[in-house]
Amino acid sequence: MNSLIVIPARAGSSRLPRKPLRLIAGRTLLHRTIAMARAAIAGIADAELVVATDDSEIADHANAVGCAAAMTESAIATGSGRALAAALQRPESPRFIVNLQGDSPFQPQGALRAVIAALHSGAEVATPVIALDWSALDALRDHKLRSPFSGTTCARAPDGRALWFSKTIIPAIRDEQALRATQPLSPVWRHVGLYGYTLDALTRFEAASPTALEQLEGLEQLRLLELGIPVTTVAIDPPIFDSSGIDTEADIQRVEALIATHGDPTPT
Known part of the structure; x- marks a missing residue:
């Protein structure tokens, strides 16, 4: 096997209990993520898809x-750890492992393909980012007032x-009004919750203890940077839908409103 795409789907969530099974406009969050992933890897040779969970x-x-x-231990604390556990259950070890976060079903399908291409x-380690124009940056700032x-x-x-x-908006922008007048894109890149690893990089990452900065931000990818493992970001086009994760009831209401306005982007 060359590439294994893993969707971690843990039952426990402090902000949105049993999140993978929550309905969004009539389809579960997990079903939407599976459908997006299946469409994204169509035609990619030697790529397989699996859900890694702790709940029957x-x-x-x-x-x-x-x-x-794949059933994995409830004690596994991170999506990357669950992805590695699922990979190690396979009869043949994959060369690449992609951790496709189960709470981001509306990310562009091209993101998954771009990550696999970067690994090849x-x-x-590879992960997608989106350049924010000024209106998108304004929307992100407004969203963070609530979440x-x-x-x-x-x-x-x-x-x-x-x-x-960072979970804060970086970088800080000095003389923002001057920049707004001269360029269409802000200097802010938004991270898409999708990670691809070589098997070696993911194994090294999981063998290391969580770092203090990782725990403060709640971002496991910071451990990679502190370990000196380079992370390649791949720029992708922005989606029609906001690509942030589904973490709260307000997030569900937000994307249901987007579906009502723009139509449902999830493949059937």
């Missing part, structure tokens, strides 16, 4: 909508190497 009801639901499921081109820990931004070097990730 979630596993049964994955099977019911046509996706394999030599990246140890400050929903949505992640990234500071990156010109070659795409990630410098830092």
